[in-house]
Amino acid sequence: MKILLTGGTGFIGSRLVKHLQFSHELTILSRNPIKAYQKLGHNLLAIPSLKELNNLNEYDAVINLAGEPIANKRWSEQQKKRICDSRWVLTEQLVELFAKSDQPPQTFISGSAIGYYGEQGQQDVDEASIIEDDSFPHQVCKTWEQIALKAANENTRVCVLRTGVVIGIEGGALAKMLPAFRLGLGGPVANGQQQMSWIHISDMVDAIIFLLNHQQCHGAYNLTSPNPVTNQQFSQALSKQLNRPCVFRAPAWVLNTAMGEMASLITGGQKVLPKRLSNEGFNFRYKELDHAFKEILLRR
Ligand code: NDP
Known part of the structure; x- marks a missing residue:
């Protein structure tokens, strides 16, 4: 397959590239193609801008993972705009290229996150849950998905990835937490009862490849393990x-003061179940979580 991938240099994207690069022909969209080659190798093509393309006729699939990191900087109005624009504008440009193609790619897989579900306490949510929410993560994901889904027609199927907390050593939330936990300074946040819907990086990549290879799949999918845990259980499992x-606890007010609105990513949560992936045969x-941590931490 010939695949156009955005975000290929990122935590998830670079792991995906490792799995796809010898069996597929990859084009990576990266703001810095030289860095992309250095990180990913030279047996792929890296382009700096979608302006290099008039249409997507030559591609069989597009996978769209690019976006300004959501939890790196406080959510000032300027940072919120960067988070939104880096996803919405790029996805809109891809959708325009689909529309300009006589033979568009059959598959468009595009990012989203479980932030789509807002804060749901202890209630189970799946892809069929109806969500009314005015939080920033919900608004980012809802619009991002709506834009991507515009590419869907009789020629192209669209899958959106409602991604949970991806755990792996090379990036994401776990890489940020590890230094404190290694020093024995880690622990739960707030009352620790908020849900964490996590997924191992290997399952994340396998699920994307599953969606790529199963032509009947379309629409929104939760990419989370079948067993979400509370923040306290997550901290205890990691410490163990x-x-x-696992004795320290970060009170909610400390995080709210330090991180502002962005603290809701840690102090809130949602119990998300991967109903569609499970029903459609993904293993x-x-x-x-213990098994996932063991693999990630022992592999080092
Ligand atoms: P990363 O932050 O590791 O990588 C994303 C890539 O996007 C970068 O490599 C970069 O590529 C590109 N990028 C970063 N900032 C911008 C920007 N301002 N404008 C355009 N491109 C930019 O992300 P992940 O691999 O962790 O995640 C992939 C997608 O999945 C993201 O959209 C993320 O929101 C979503 N997601 C991830 C979760 C996780 O736990 N990791 C959880 C939920 C959702 P380059 O520098 O080459 O241009």
Whole structure:
């Protein structure tokens, strides 16, 4: 397959490239193609801008993972605009290229996040849940998905990836948490009862490849393990795996003061179930958090 991939240099994208690059022909959209070659190797093509393309006729699939990191900087109005524009504008440009193609790619897989569901307390949510929410993460994801879904027609199917907390050593939330937990300074946040819907990086990549290869799949999919945990359970499992105590607790007010509105990513949560992936035959390799942590931390 010939695949156009945005975000290929990122945490998830670079792992996906490793799996696809020897069996498929990849074009990576990267703001810095030289860095992309250095990171990913030279057996792919890196382009700096979609302006290099008049249409998508030559591609069989597009996978769209690019976006300004959501949790790197406080959500000032300027940063919120950067988070939105880096997803919405790029996705809109891709949709325009689909429309300009006589033979558009059959598959468009585009990012989203479980932030789509807003804060749902202890209630189970799946792809069929009806969500009314005015939080920033919901608004980002809802519009991002709506734009991507415009590419859907009789020639092209669209899958959107409602992605949970991806855990792996090379990036994402776990990489940020590890230094404190290794020092025995980690622990739950707020009352620790907020839900964390996590997914192992290997299952994340396998699920994207599953959606790529299963022509009947379309619409929104939750990419989360079948066993979400509370923040407290997550902290305890990580401390146990590292053989460290789990005694500290970060009060919500400290995070609210330090992070502002962005603290809601940690102090809130949602219990998301991957109903569609499970029903449609995807097998998770890492269903239990202990197993996932063991693999990630032992592999180092
Ligand atoms: P990363 O932050 O690791 O990588 C995303 C890529 O997007 C970067 O490599 C970069 O590519 C590109 N990018 C970054 N900022 C911008 C910008 N301002 N404008 C345009 N492009 C930009 O993301 P992940 O791999 O962790 O995640 C991939 C997608 O999945 C993201 O959209 C993310 O929101 C979503 N997601 C991830 C989760 C996770 O736990 N990791 C959870 C939920 C959703 P380059 O520099 O080459 O242009």
